[in-house]
Amino acid sequence: MVEVAPVSKWQLFRNRNFRLIFISMLFSAPGYYVYLMGAEWLMLSITDNRFYFGMLFFAASVPRLLFIVIGGITADRFSKKIILLLSDGSRAVLVGIVIGLLLMDILQPWHLLVLSALFGVSDAFSYPAAGSLLPEVLKPENLQQGNAMVQMTNMISPILGPAIGGSLIVLGGFSAVFTLAIVMLCAATVSISLLRIISQDEEIAEVKKSPLEDVKAGFHYVKHNPLIRTIMTVSFFINFFLTGPVSLSVALLAKDVFQTNALGLTILEGALGIGSLIAALSLVLLKNLKSPGHTVIFSLIIMSAFFILYGSALHFWSSAAAIFVIGICLQFTNIPISTMLQQTTDRRMIGRVMSIMALASTGLIPVSYMVTSALLGIGISIQVLCITGGILVMITGILCLRNKQLTAFNSYNKVEQQEML
Template identity: 45%
Template sequence: MEIAANDQAQVKIPVFRNRNFLLLFIGALFSSPGYFVYLIGAEWLMLSLSDNRFYFGMLFFAASIPRLLLLTVGGIVADRFNKRTILFLSDLTRACLILMLLFFLVNDLVTVWHLIILAALFGISDAFSYPVINSLTPIILEEDQLQRGNSLIQMTGQISPILGPALGGTLIAVLGFEGVFIAAFIMLLLASITVLFIRIKKEETGNTKQSAWLDLKEGYHYARKNELVISIVSMAFFLNFFFSGPLAIGLPILVKDIFHGDAVSLATVQTAMGIGALLGAIVLASITLKKPGIAMVGGLIGLGLLYTSVGFTGHLYLTAGLVALMAFTMQLVNIPLITMLQKTTEKKMLGRMMSFLMTVSTGLVPVSFVATSLLIAAGVEMQTIIIVSGIIITLIALYNLKNKNILTFK
């Protein structure tokens, strides 16, 4: 349903004929790939500026810490102010940051610390934009359109890690660093302009009458009283802790040490993951899950079993196939999870609930990285870490087979 300035009842229209959603989708098509184009440029520029790989790691650390610390604040802001404006300012800010980097680059002034500070500022921007995207969708779509809408937005996120690095790498080879950052700037600028035309009812943009601290307490108490919210957020916490770190760190190690592969081998596995995730998003955009809770738990069981299998395989292409299937089943978990949370949350609380979810999912990924790194440093084999993590994920899924709040959700 298109959100207009009047209160007249409107006939439900298809997702892609919904002006507001179409603008949000087009904005995401520019914003997400634009970020990955910038990221590949920043990574290669950092590697070119210094042989010290500590600085390269700091790029990711600098972005993740502000994101972790400020996601909850971003959720409060999303519930108090116009979500469209927040998304517009987030994309515009990132475009301006890239423009600043271009100035330093053209004048031969750029250093590793410029890139690290820029990464931290990007992390701050992410903390405010992440809760908005998932809390804006339920406002501009009907409830029974949320699964398809979420799938389409997720699709842009799955295309980006494939399209962004490919486009960015080509631009670096042809036009140099200036070319790749100009392209990223243009894409993020177009994203900001696109979302500026989204229209939301004034009464659905939140209020600023009470303090931010009271907003935070209100969100915390709301989450505690909602058993489904607790179940979903807890599942997201354990899933990301046992999945993100071991997978991100483990795949390159498996490719190099077990399969004795090269960069092309790693790209093969990572591309398979992107394709699997993209296909999963496409399938879920095409169908309607009558029992999303059952689909989510079933997908989580499949994910755990496939993840465990990766630890036992010793063949590159078999691993690539398993990873593709994992990414596909991951969408069976992620998209219903987000949709269920959106459907059961009051619109005035969406920003805070989404920020809680994003905090435990993306915000705690660095903790998973550290834990995995410490286990490796202690002499634990990567295959063992993956196998144990896969078993734990499977057990978590089996435990949720008795969770009626999830299984009976329609």
């Protein structure tokens, strides 16, 4: 178990382990986005077939889906610190391979697809480990602020990553972009290596169950928790309707619709990141949301409305403004969902629950990417796909207003229950 320090919401950085996790994320997430920026623009540069661009996302999502439950079991059975070390370290190696292929001038689209798939495998193990680490570091009443601070590092990534990546593409080429990504991922690895881990006998005994028993226990736990089951079901459908168009639209709008250069891509991704950062900062400063379920639902509805505007916008700057609001709504959806899960889940099950959550929320992402790529391939514009996705998400949000599991959730009561355990 990770050493826990008693902290208030204004003293999170006095907790050494939380501070190291925050520093690690401050390098790891932007480092990944620097790489992703380079990989996206490189794929668009070496081939005119936009199907390959869509497959870049699909290739990462399939292994993530296949291995995510194994990643959750691993997080509950083994050291989360070691898992995160291996994850960041392996990503640095993969980026190094891209540099080698570039220097030998033999890089092909399929190379980027294979490397994207390996990134997906790494994600499958790092996501449950990172998601289950924070509840062991912080008290339940600090989780909203802690999640928001960690999300701030993720939201800085679409700002710093594309800004630095786009500038380096112009000034130093793709090799400079990928070299910086390696440096940042190595810095994250060093920070994680400094975490202090304390083992406890009862947790060692817990991991002696067989992997199959662990899987069954995880699904049984989720099955008999109505709130977790509801969140996963909602996330499952939202990701199918929205993820493909969102992920592919930014670069395609910048290059194909508005015909900008890498700077245009930087501005659009930066607008999304700035909006998300503002929302995360707001949740750091706010007290725990009394009704996070209502916050999630109304954020979904507002986000879908602006996604429709984003897809139908005729001018670059109106699309940038719309995606800025989308970024705000994304965090007022994601952070309360993560906090609700962490506040209601037994710590012995947190790795498996986070992995099953990822499975539910990303379960249809490969299909979403494939369908989006196929529709783009037959000539349907990304703007039409964005508008359609926005309408479907809005319907989902409106239907959630009748879901008592979400609307009745009270975070204060859950915190009090956790403190009594």
